[in-house]
Amino acid sequence: MVGEALYHAIQACRACGRADFAPVISLGEQALTGWFPKGDDPDPRRAPLDVVRCTGCGLVQLRHSVRPERMYPRAYGYRSNINHTMREHLAGLARSATRMASPSGGDVALDIGCNDGTLLSSYTVPGLVRIGIDPLVGMFGAELTDGIVAREGFFTAPLFLDASGGRKAKIVTAISMFYDLEDPVAFAADVASILDPAGVWIIEQSYLPHMLQENAFDTICHEHLEYYGLAQIEFIARQNGLRVFDVALNRINGGSFRVHLCHDRGPFATRTETLESLRRLEREMAMDGPGPYATFRDRVARIRDDVRILVVGEAARGKTIYAYGASTKGNVLLQYCGLDHRVIAAAADRNPSKWGARTPLTGIPIVSEHQARAARPDYFLVLPWHFRDEFVAREADFLARGGRFIFPLPTVEVVGSR
Numbered sequence: 001m002v003g004e005a006l007y008h009a010i011q012a013c014r015a016c017g018r019a020d021f022a023p024v025i026s027l028g029e030q031a032l033t034g035w036f037p038k039g040d041d042p043d044p045r046r047a048p049l050d051v052v053r054c055t056g057c058g059l060v061q062l063r064h065s066v067r068p069e070r071m072y073p074r075a076y077g078y079r080s081n082i083n084h085t086m087r088e089h090l091a092g093l094a095r096s097a098t099r100m101a102s103p104s105g106g107d108v109a110l111d112i113g114c115n116d117g118t119l120l121s122s123y124t125v126p127g128l129v130r131i132g133i134d135p136l137v138g139m140f141g142a143e144l145t146d147g148i149v150a151r152e153g154f155f156t157a158p159l160f161l162d163a164s165g166g167r168k169a170k171i172v173t174a175i176s177m178f179y180d181l182e183d184p185v186a187f188a189a190d191v192a193s194i195l196d197p198a199g200v201w202i203i204e205q206s207y208l209p210h211m212l213q214e215n216a217f218d219t220i221c222h223e224h225l226e227y228y229g230l231a232q233i234e235f236i237a238r239q240n241g242l243r244v245f246d247v248a249l250n251r252i253n254g255g256s257f258r259v260h261l262c263h264d265r266g267p268f269a270t271r272t273e274t275l276e277s278l279r280r281l282e283r284e285m286a287m288d289g290p291g292p293y294a295t296f297r298d299r300v301a302r303i304r305d306d307v308r309i310l311v312v313g314e315a316a317r318g319k320t321i322y323a324y325g326a327s328t329k330g331n332v333l334l335q336y337c338g339l340d341h342r343v344i345a346a347a348a349d350r351n352p353s354k355w356g357a358r359t360p361l362t363g364i365p366i367v368s369e370h371q372a373r374a375a376r377p378d379y380f381l382v383l384p385w386h387f388r389d390e391f392v393a394r395e396a397d398f399l400a401r402g403g404r405f406i407f408p409l410p411t412v413e414v415v416g417s418r
């Protein structure tokens with residue numbers, strides 16, 4: 001609607017309702033980072049990326065919320081199946097969930113924010129009812145097949161129960177989406193209401209201490225409203241009759257944690273030692289005070305300057321620089337570092353729906369990886385830097401010919417052939 005506000009400042013913490021915030025970092029006003037305009041399409045509007053910490057429960061969160069209908073374009077969604085590392089990771093998650101919950105034929109597995117169905121397609125239990133809910137189901141229609149029951153929209157208990165015929169879920173997964181929620185407490189209540197008494201809920205997403213340690217400021221985007229440590233997940237769980245019984249760290253997406261929850265009286269033994277090790281880490285990092293956030297802010301500012309000096313300097317020397325990967329996180333980095341089409345000739349991406357589009361505000365044209373290789377740039381600025389090993393192996397020929405990768409994070413590094 002014309003004149004409708006794009007965003008609003010929150011008045012209270014999204015987890016505890018307290019209205020006292022401490023600043024963490026500001027990445028300035030950025031064009032909505034999930035959009036890739038094409039042709040004469042205008043750039044998306046801008047909204048602040050200001051991060052604050054609740055002084056009550058400690059939840060780190062965005063100070064502003066963008067209207068959900070403006071945040072998620074229908075032009076493309078995240079396709080997990082185009083990345084080998086992610087495919088293997090999700091297949092492993094499905095195996096782990098199966099071992100843990102021991103589902104049988106007729107039991108239900110729900111994936112909230114299912115994208116292209118890669119996780120659901122990884123289950124091998126005969127007769128398992130697989131349900132995916134995602135606001136972009138319509139554009140994944142061709143991929144969400146193989147017996148997957150797909151529902152378009154944002155998850156609610158009634159939407160799920162309509163799809164499941166009233167059956168509760170033995171497995172619920174929420175991968176890289178729990179931090180997208182305006183009201184995570186209400187969301188957890190809905191999950192608790194549809195979770196089988198012997199069911200498991202698995203949340204996986206960026207782990208705040210790792211984000212700080214890895215300088216991963218590109219995790220901060222308009223979609224990601226919250227940035228969690230274990231303490232905040234446990235706080236939300238307790239409000240909804242749920243119990244965190246296990247947690248594991250991994251290196252996916254620059255450092256994530258996988259949290260396993262069940263009903264308070266669920267059948268899963270609590271791995272007290274594992275949980276306490278993370279609680280101890282968060283205490284030792286003083287996550288409930290200003291210190292780690294101030295040093296993170298200082299390091300990020302230095303990295304921004306280092307990336308900009310390197311890229312702009314090499315472009316001024318006549319070197320051709322392409323971006324490798326066009327993503328939401330990449331858009332954050334490009335805008336924060338002030339890098340646009342004047343210094344980066346194009347961005348290579350595997351997703352065909354992005355070809356011919358451009359990065360928002362920075363105006364970098366997006367081409368296929370084949371086109372990018374044919375252009376023989378001097379450098380690839382790697383935006384999905386956390387897939388480093390896969391990309392170095394994939395582009396061995398590029399490196400052997402003298403091409404170089406620029407990895408902007410966790411510290412700026414230029415990599416050539418070994």
